[in-house]
Amino acid sequence: MPKAKETILEINLTSLEENYHYLKSKLSEETKFMGVVKAFGYGSDSVEIAKNLVELGVNYLAVAYVKEGVVLRDAGIETPILVLHPQPANFSTLIDRCLEPSLYSPNVFKQFINVASEKNQVNYPVHLKFNTGLNRLGFWENDVDFIELKLKESNTIKVASIFSHLAASEDKNEKDFTISQIHNFKILTASLINKIGYSPLLHICNTSGILNYPEAHFDMVRSGIGLYGFGNSEVENKNFQPIATLKSIISQIHQIEKGESVGYNRAYISSSFQNTATIPIGHADGISRAYGNGIGWVTIQGRKAPIIGNVCMDMIMVNITEIDCKEGDEVIIFGALSTAEKLSASIHSISYELITSVSQRIKRVFHRN
Numbered sequence: 001m002p003k004a005k006e007t008i009l010e011i012n013l014t015s016l017e018e019n020y021h022y023l024k025s026k027l028s029e030e031t032k033f034m035g036v037v038k039a040f041g042y043g044s045d046s047v048e049i050a051k052n053l054v055e056l057g058v059n060y061l062a063v064a065y066v067k068e069g070v071v072l073r074d075a076g077i078e079t080p081i082l083v084l085h086p087q088p089a090n091f092s093t094l095i096d097r098c099l100e101p102s103l104y105s106p107n108v109f110k111q112f113i114n115v116a117s118e119k120n121q122v123n124y125p126v127h128l129k130f131n132t133g134l135n136r137l138g139f140w141e142n143d144v145d146f147i148e149l150k151l152k153e154s155n156t157i158k159v160a161s162i163f164s165h166l167a168a169s170e171d172k173n174e175k176d177f178t179i180s181q182i183h184n185f186k187i188l189t190a191s192l193i194n195k196i197g198y199s200p201l202l203h204i205c206n207t208s209g210i211l212n213y214p215e216a217h218f219d220m221v222r223s224g225i226g227l228y229g230f231g232n233s234e235v236e237n238k239n240f241q242p243i244a245t246l247k248s249i250i251s252q253i254h255q256i257e258k259g260e261s262v263g264y265n266r267a268y269i270s271s272s273f274q275n276t277a278t279i280p281i282g283h284a285d286g287i288s289r290a291y292g293n294g295i296g297w298v299t300i301q302g303r304k305a306p307i308i309g310n311v312c313m314d315m316i317m318v319n320i321t322e323i324d325c326k327e328g329d330e331v332i333i334f335g336a337l338s339t340a341e342k343l344s345a346s347i348h349s350i351s352y353e354l355i356t357s358v359s360q361r362i363k364r365v366f367h368r369n
């Protein structure tokens, strides 16, 4: 890749492909694959990622909200798309754009049937989400009779899949809890299938579920973070490649005397003669203020330069006293070596939060090896 000339988020599509093949290698041949591209493809670019995943052969795509699904349809993507958390206000648009809703409560279930029947739909594909312990979204086991009754009343909708979500699939200390979630899922799906008389697809695993619970792959898995290059453990991270590298440049270098301050509120006071570099990326771009004052860092000429003072909206300042560099030089905020996982851990966050926070004003640049 040529050196960055401004702040860019570089996306390596070869790495995406390799991450996908690694995940696929964990699955039996019949297991279907749902590529999760919510939140702008985990901050990268949902359309570009979705198009590549479709080419690679994913069976399904997933987004969180209807608006995200509409963007994919507008881009000409025709693959089935599950909307994980649709709002009833958008059900009409969802149907118009052939998106498939997750229905997770008696309330949204009834509202969806009403909208779909007004639009004269027959066997419209829906996905029933059950709560097995995350206690976030989902029907409870005792909603099964209500669902059966409603499904027998009309043929407006048809259940394409039944699914649930694991609360701690990456945490080996919670293995017993995860196994109980999987067990409850088996029981409730068996009961529901028995009542409705046909067998929708079953799925419960996210990325860490795929890696840690091979016995729970069922008919389909839903992977997000693995595709983007993180395995949620030191061992598994080695099998993935982060697809995104956030790069910037040095806008200006200053020499400051001992005792001088840097940035807003004079939060940094220099303890000696120092060189500082100003970088055009700030908290409006996803670099939280929590990274300020020596917590976070960037990499310049292969060396760590700590962020000094407060993170500004559009800029950060870093200490480059020990680094041989000049204005215009490339700066890596995170990438394959200094990863988003390591940087986010410095503020007690996770890779998911940092990569999805990269602002939309930063240009995305795609490449292959």
Ligand SMILES: *Cc1c(COP(=O)(O)O)cnc(C)c1O
Residues within 6 Å of the ligand: 036, 038, 084, 165, 205, 206, 207, 208, 222, 223, 224, 225, 226
């Ligand atoms: C986001 C999400 C996923 C993807 O999880 P990863 O840990 O990124 O693989 C899967 N299922 C549901 C319901 C989700 O909300």
